[in-house]
Amino acid sequence: MKALSKKDFPVEQARRFLEPGPIVLVSTAWQGQRNLMTMGWHMVMGFSPSLVATYLWNENHSHALAVSSGECVINVPGVELLDTVVDIGNCSGREVDKFARFGLDAVPAREVGAPLVGQCHSCFECRLYDDSQVQSSNLFIWEIVRAHVAPRPRLPRTVHYRGDGQFMVSGAEVSRRRRFKPDML
Amino acid sequence: MKALSKKDFPVEQARRFLEPGPIVLVSTAWQGQRNLMTMGWHMVMGFSPSLVATYLWNENHSHALAVSSGECVINVPGVELLDTVVDIGNCSGREVDKFARFGLDAVPAREVGAPLVGQCHSCFECRLYDDSQVQSSNLFIWEIVRAHVAPRPRLPRTVHYRGDGQFMVSGAEVSRRRRFKPDML
Numbered sequence: 001m002k003a004l005s006k007k008d009f010p011v012e013q014a015r016r017f018l019e020p021g022p023i024v025l026v027s028t029a030w031q032g033q034r035n036l037m038t039m040g041w042h043m044v045m046g047f048s049p050s051l052v053a054t055y056l057w058n059e060n061h062s063h064a065l066a067v068s069s070g071e072c073v074i075n076v077p078g079v080e081l082l083d084t085v086v087d088i089g090n091c092s093g094r095e096v097d098k099f100a101r102f103g104l105d106a107v108p109a110r111e112v113g114a115p116l117v118g119q120c121h122s123c124f125e126c127r128l129y130d131d132s133q134v135q136s137s138n139l140f141i142w143e144i145v146r147a148h149v150a151p152r153p154r155l156p157r158t159v160h161y162r163g164d165g166q167f168m169v170s171g172a173e174v175s176r177r178r179r180f181k182p183d184m185l
Numbered sequence: 186m187k188a189l190s191k192k193d194f195p196v197e198q199a200r201r202f203l204e205p206g207p208i209v210l211v212s213t214a215w216q217g218q219r220n221l222m223t224m225g226w227h228m229v230m231g232f233s234p235s236l237v238a239t240y241l242w243n244e245n246h247s248h249a250l251a252v253s254s255g256e257c258v259i260n261v262p263g264v265e266l267l268d269t270v271v272d273i274g275n276c277s278g279r280e281v282d283k284f285a286r287f288g289l290d291a292v293p294a295r296e297v298g299a300p301l302v303g304q305c306h307s308c309f310e311c312r313l314y315d316d317s318q319v320q321s322s323n324l325f326i327w328e329i330v331r332a333h334v335a336p337r338p339r340l341p342r343t344v345h346y347r348g349d350g351q352f353m354v355s356g357a358e359v360s361r362r363r364r365f366k367p368d369m370l
């Protein structure tokens with residue numbers, strides 16, 4: 001699959017792609033090693049700074065690279081990458097280089113050492129903002145320091161995990177903009 | 186709208202409904218007061234105990250009730266409640282009783298003081314499990330102690346917020362079960 005061309009995107013609007021709760025690919029790098037993991041446990045925590053929390057299990061290879069580097073990239077794949085997303089979650093970065101194995105482009109990021117996944121629709125460069133819960137709860141709070149989003153498609157069709165091998169694919173878009181108080185948008 | 190009849194559901198499988206990232210309604214109660222808020226910032230954090238993290242802004246009325254009681258119910262509404270979901274997010278529980286105002290049934294929970302929302306598809310009774318990040322980050326880690334799920338529909342059509350008044354509605358379900366290593370399900 002070809003990499004998607006992307007543009008700079010305002011970091012404070014990352015919720016547009018992350019808040020709906022898609023499965024993401026987290027890339028990490030440290031001292032010549034790099035890795036990629038499939039992850040569904042994340043949430044937005046603020047706009048400015050643009051914060052996102054992730055749970056990274058401490059037995060995952062990515063956990064060690066994230067702790068050592070204090071950096072990662074959160075990449076949002078479309079449904080066309082579903083089989084790859086599953087396969088990435090089913091092998092360990094201790095044994096294989098997942099970019100090579102799955103034919104994914106590791107595109108250099110601008111602010112962090114971890115690479116962007118070229119084939120993903122949107123990529124968020126993150127720096128560790130609060131590590132106080134990493135040891136006790138495997139909870140990382142990241143600041144998104146740069147965002148890259150493909151202009152087309154305007155929104156990716158994302159996949160959302162339910163456990164047990166089952167995924168929901170994102171469906172219709174609806175607006176209720178006129179129903180909101182302006183300061184509640 | 187009529188309340189949905191629900192059955193007990195295994196708490197360790199709550200991810201089936203929460204991990205895809207839907208907008209939820211959080212109910213709280215304390216000393217005769219009760220409230221309901223619309224929330225999109227949550228993530229699963231474990232199966233056993235069944236943990237879920239939420240971000241509750243400290244200026245919300247619900248924040249105070251959640252801190253005082255150490256309890257809440259996380260309710261998953263279907264798309265048929267979308268207008269109600271928006272309206273709940275656009276008024277304050279300091280001024281109105283949202284159950285009465287929006288014609289929602291406050292069904293007594295089994296383990297906690299906060300009520301279930303009868304019209305929601307699934308309701309998760311929660312007790313505060315880790316409050317160490319509440320003051321610093323507004324981050325609550327809850328243990329789901331009891332789950333109630335409507336058998337029909339088997340899965341709700343959920344709404345997922347993008348900010349700016351825009352929602353994604355859940356779409357098709359796909360299985361990749363056979364592609365997983367059994368211990369990775």
